[in-house]
Amino acid sequence: MxxxxxxxxxxxxxxxxxxxxxxxxxxxxxxxxxxxxxxxVAQAKLKLVSQLLPPTSYDNDIMQDRHTVAADEMLGTEEATQAHIARRDGKPVAVVLEAIAPDGYSGKIALIMAIHPDGSLGGVRVVSHNETPGLGDYIDIAKQDWIKTFDGRSRSLFSDEMWKVRKDGGMFDYMAGATITPRAVIMAVNRALQYFEAHRDELFVADAQPAKGAAK
Incomplete structure (x- = not known):
């Protein structure tokens, strides 16, 4: 024993x-x-940012000019993210925000977008997704240019009713048989623009404090 x-x-x-x-x-x-x-990760993000904003449009270190954005339902985020600010001659040119479309056909779709001070989009790109190859994956810039339809769009120019696919009465084209994916992306971008409208000042202020979550 x-x-x-x-x-x-x-x-x-x-x-x-x-x-x-x-x-x-x-x-x-x-x-x-x-x-x-x-x-x-920083290099990959910078590569995406260069697709949203011409490098000549700002003269600051956009990867270092950043502050923390708390997780927020309007952004679809469950963890804090980073907002990057593009400036030229000290004046804000755009803010780069991350957002999540939680309701893609095959799960979450991670997005990154540049928003100008007037609320117009410099562009949107898909960071990651699990959408069906050859069907819902046309949201990826590597597959098609559909994501570029967001360029220059804003909520001041188009009402909420227009932020839908054409099948639902909106302004965005879609691929037949694959409407769930673009719907999710469009809604996520629209919500992110609403977040921007509510937090515009704190997002652009120099040496900003972490942006608070929107009131629930």
Missing amino acids: KRIARSTLQTSVNLVFFAVIGTAILSSTYYLTRDTIAAT
Whole structure:
């Protein structure tokens, strides 16, 4: 019995030892690679931003000129995101916001968009999605130019009734048999513009404090 007890104790000690070692290795790997991962993410975001705003339209470091935006229902976000500000000669040119369309055909659709001070869109791009290849994936700029139909649109020029696909009486084209995907994107962009209207001043202010969530 004593031999069994000692064997069991030794096994337990070994398990704890390897668990500690494994945790230490994972922690070390994280700390060694986190800067590289962050740099890769930043470069990917900058590449998307360059599709929304011509690099010559601003003269600040847009990736560093940023502040935290709290998770908000209007943005569809469940975690804090970063708002990036484009400025020229110190004056705001646009704010780049992240948003989520929660109701895509195959799940969430992550978006990034540039909004000018007058509320007009510099553009919208899909960051990630799981929509059906050859059907709902036409929202991806790599597949088709449909997403460019948001360029220059604003809520001041078009009422809420127009922020729908043509099948529903709105102004946006869609691919036959794939209306759920564009509906989700259109609604998400419209909600993000409403968020912008409610938080315009705090989004553009220099050295801004984290933007508060919209009143629920």
